[in-house]
């Protein structure tokens with residue numbers, strides 16, 4: 001069983017690593033997208049398909065990077081481990097199992113029920 005500060009430090013390290021990984025990947029993708037595609041390339045051209053794939057991946061990664069950075073900020077502001085929905089402290093035992101949890105168990109169950117009933121947009125779900 002880890003103590004809360006240990007879990008927080010571990011989680012922050014993981015997030016920083018993730019941030020670096022995503023930033024590197026984004027750089028690679030941006031370069032790939034800049035490569036010129038023939039002006040007369042037609043629909044279905046492999047270069048175009050490849051570029052569209054990269055553009056989609058790029059925006060996906062940008063979203064993930066934003067979430068990772070938001071998580072790091074919340075740790076730095078001392079908000080890590082606080083439920084985003086009810087503001088109660090998320091128990092250390094839960095953080096140990098799910099260090100990326102942003103909701104306490106009660107709220108998590110509630111939110112999952114709402115999602116199942118289709119009352120909440122998918123993008124408000126907990127991180128992955």
Ligand SMILES: [Zn+2]
Pocket residue numbers: 083084085086087088103104105106107108
């Ligand atoms: Zn809660």
